[in-house]
Amino acid sequence: VSAALRVLVLSDFNVDNLCGYLRNDFEERGAVVEITAAPFGQLVRALLDESMDCWSTAHDGALVWTLPEAVVPSFAKLLDGHRVALEDALAEVQSFAQALKVAAKRVKWMYVASWAAPRLPSLAFGSLEMQPGIGVAATLMSMNLALCEALRDSGVTMLDAGRWLRGPSAEVFSAKRWYLAKVPFGNAALREAASDIAEAIRNRLGRARKLVIVDLDDTMWGGILGDEGWENLRLGGHDAIGEAYVDFQRGLAALKQRGILLAVVSKNTEAIALEAMRKHPEMVLRPEDFVGWRINWDDKARNIVELVKELRLGLDAAVFLDDNPFERARLAEALPDVLVPDWPKDPLLYRTTLASLRCFDAVALSEEDQERTKLYDQERSRTANRDAFASVEEWLTTLGTVVRVEPLDSSNLARVAQLLNKTNQLNLRTRRMTEAELSRWAEQPGCSVHAFHVSDRFGAAGLTGILGLQIRDGVATIEDFVLSCRVMGRKVEETIVHVATTLAREGGATRVQAEYLPTKKNGPCLAFWQQSGFASEGATFVWETVADYACPEAVKLERSST
Amino acid sequence: MRDAIMQALQAAIEEVNETRPRNARISTDPNTPLIGVEGGLDSLGLVNFAVTAEEQLDSALGCSLQLSSLIGMSVAESPFRTLASLADYVATHIEVP
Numbered sequence: 001v002s003a004a005l006r007v008l009v010l011s012d013f014n015v016d017n018l019c020g021y022l023r024n025d026f027e028e029r030g031a032v033v034e035i036t037a038a039p040f041g042q043l044v045r046a047l048l049d050e051s052m053d054c055w056s057t058a059h060d061g062a063l064v065w066t067l068p069e070a071v072v073p074s075f076a077k078l079l080d081g082h083r084v085a086l087e088d089a090l091a092e093v094q095s096f097a098q099a100l101k102v103a104a105k106r107v108k109w110m111y112v113a114s115w116a117a118p119r120l121p122s123l124a125f126g127s128l129e130m131q132p133g134i135g136v137a138a139t140l141m142s143m144n145l146a147l148c149e150a151l152r153d154s155g156v157t158m159l160d161a162g163r164w165l166r167g168p169s170a171e172v173f174s175a176k177r178w179y180l181a182k183v184p185f186g187n188a189a190l191r192e193a194a195s196d197i198a199e200a201i202r203n204r205l206g207r208a209r210k211l212v213i214v215d216l217d218d219t220m221w222g223g224i225l226g227d228e229g230w231e232n233l234r235l236g237g238h239d240a241i242g243e244a245y246v247d248f249q250r251g252l253a254a255l256k257q258r259g260i261l262l263a264v265v266s267k268n269t270e271a272i273a274l275e276a277m278r279k280h281p282e283m284v285l286r287p288e289d290f291v292g293w294r295i296n297w298d299d300k301a302r303n304i305v306e307l308v309k310e311l312r313l314g315l316d317a318a319v320f321l322d323d324n325p326f327e328r329a330r331l332a333e334a335l336p337d338v339l340v341p342d343w344p345k346d347p348l349l350y351r352t353t354l355a356s357l358r359c360f361d362a363v364a365l366s367e368e369d370q371e372r373t374k375l376y377d378q379e380r381s382r383t384a385n386r387d388a389f390a391s392v393e394e395w396l397t398t399l400g401t402v403v404r405v406e407p408l409d410s411s412n413l414a415r416v417a418q419l420l421n422k423t424n425q426l427n428l429r430t431r432r433m434t435e436a437e438l439s440r441w442a443e444q445p446g447c448s449v450h451a452f453h454v455s456d457r458f459g460a461a462g463l464t465g466i467l468g469l470q471i472r473d474g475v476a477t478i479e480d481f482v483l484s485c486r487v488m489g490r491k492v493e494e495t496i497v498h499v500a501t502t503l504a505r506e507g508g509a510t511r512v513q514a515e516y517l518p519t520k521k522n523g524p525c526l527a528f529w530q531q532s533g534f535a536s537e538g539a540t541f542v543w544e545t546v547a548d549y550a551c552p553e554a555v556k557l558e559r560s561s562t
Numbered sequence: 563m564r565d566a567i568m569q570a571l572q573a574a575i576e577e578v579n580e581t582r583p584r585n586a587r588i589s590t591d592p593n594t595p596l597i598g599v600e601g602g603l604d605s606l607g608l609v610n611f612a613v614t615a616e617e618q619l620d621s622a623l624g625c626s627l628q629l630s631s632l633i634g635m636s637v638a639e640s641p642f643r644t645l646a647s648l649a650d651y652v653a654t655h656i657e658v659p
Contacts, residue, residue: 016606020581027584174613176630181609186617187577
């Protein structure tokens with residue numbers, strides 16, 4: 001996060017300590033973030049009344065954290081021992097959800113904490129806690145589910161507060177802080193909450209990690225492969241340690257299912273390591289589960305730099321897991337952008353430690369996320385194929401690239417917004433917009449957003465490009481020029497520009513302009529525009545539509561009007 | 563015993579500092595003013611410190627002391643003037659089981 005970000009925290013309790021933890025969490029990572037707390041006694045008014053002081057400044061995002069008994073009166077009655085109708089509580093949840101949706105329109109994004117537990121432990125129903133319609137715990141579950149459903153597709157995201165408030169009630173809740181300062185939670189719980197919330201905000205800004213690089217010996221399996229042979233590794237079997245390594249691998253496999261890429265960097269002999277990965281009967285992860293590896297005796301930092309470059313990712317997309325504290329220290333020093341978490345000595349704790357990493361959180365999960373390893377496999381085949389051709393041009397012609405362009409609509413809105421918000425390198429202006437904002441922008445006169453799907457004979461890369469165009473007074477301005485790094489350098493860039501100039505001419509524009517806004521990461525975008533053929537006027541690139549901007553010969557363009 | 567008390571109180575200051583801006587952190591020097599015109603703790607900061615100090619003393623020494631009940635005292639009388647004055651107070655009122 002390099003630019004200033006403004007976040008408003010709305011709550012029915014005192015969140016000053018939480019705000020302090022949040023500010024410091026961002027500051028430690030060099031981010032400029034302004035966290036403001038709305039007055040805590042007036043939550044519903046603050047949600048509904050735009051004229052309140054807390055809204056006088058524009059905020060990028062909002063966090064809402066409430067105690068269930070404060071916003072759902074029926075639940076408060078239930079805590080006092082009264083019987084209440086579940087329908088009444090759920091109707092009050094609906095009202096709260098409506099208030100959240102009203103406030104959400106004033107910000108780009110809103111996070112709402114789920115209700116983990118009431119401030120005071122329930123005394124009323126004892127063993128009936130989980131009885132539907134009677135028990136406090138059962139009612140709270142129903143309320144959370146109703147709130148989740150009510151906020152579905154609203155642009156408001158619920159966070160699981162249960163992750164922050166685990167542990168004995170007496171440690172999570174702080175009666176003294178509540179009675180003295182209206183802070184219901186102890187410092188440890190608030191610290192945990194702030195860490196999770198800050199990570200969720202960073203991930204919304206496209207800072208989620210995308211690649212896990214794992215060591216092999218004593219990390220992926222127990223033992224030193226070169227000394228002991230793959231038959232004698234501790235992995236699976238009737239052995240606590242072996243079982244723990246299998247669970248760790250299952251955890252990595254689960255990350256892969258969510259679209260996180262896996263890779264190996266290990267000091268080993270490649271052929272022997274790959275043999276172990278293929279032949280060991282208890283290996284959960286096989287070589288095809290990894291998008292790449294560097295298994296040799298070179299410096300791990302150098303290997304990681306090469307591997308990440310090959311995958312066209314930034315170092316700040318990578319996490320490195322290694323049991324060896326020396327290797328971790330070396331990596332952390334040599335490559336500070338790579339996340340190198342502390343790793344326990346005890347393999348029995350590996351899976352728990354993996355699960356505690358919050359850096360992979362995603363705002364949304366698409367089918368392409370789940371198939372990302374396959375997409376990289378296809379890319380590997382393409383690259384291997386490229387080496388067989390004398391020129392890139394020749395190679396591109398043989399790929400049979402098809403680019404299909406379609407206007408923004410409800411069927412592609414979620415994926416377009418996701419791509420817009422996470423793409424850094426080939427991104428002209430790095431506009432970050434929610435689905436609702438993007439949709440509203442595209443509906444303005446003269447504005448349009450187009451999605452690009454790319455496929456070739458190796459497979460489909462999916463929706464990987466975006467063009468946002470605004471035509472006004474005979475000038476077409478490219479607002480969004482976004483392309484996934486997966487399809488960079490395959491003439492899709494030129495195809496998008498061809499579509500932009502064609503649409504501009506069709507819309508009556510005589511000039512097309514693209515203003516480059518630099519960020520730390522979008523240098524590749526500038527490099528493309530500098531050789532695009534457009535005339536350069538400082539950071540603005542210009543094309544007169546009297547001339548045709550040809551579609552690359554290597555690409556077959558399909559335009560879809562619906 | 564007084565050293566152990568001071569260490570627990572300093573640990574409480576460090577915990578409270580995690581919620582404060584870098585340029586407004588409280589020194590763990592025993593003679594740094596905590597409250598009053600020259601002190602760095604406002605009312606919420608004092609509550610947080612008092613409760614955190616109770617937790618740290620309980621955790622380190624197993625003693626139970628209600629420091630938070632002293633929050634309303636005047637600056638002149640308050641044991642919270644400095645870490646040193648608070649450590650003196652704790653040392654004379656502590657009941658270790």
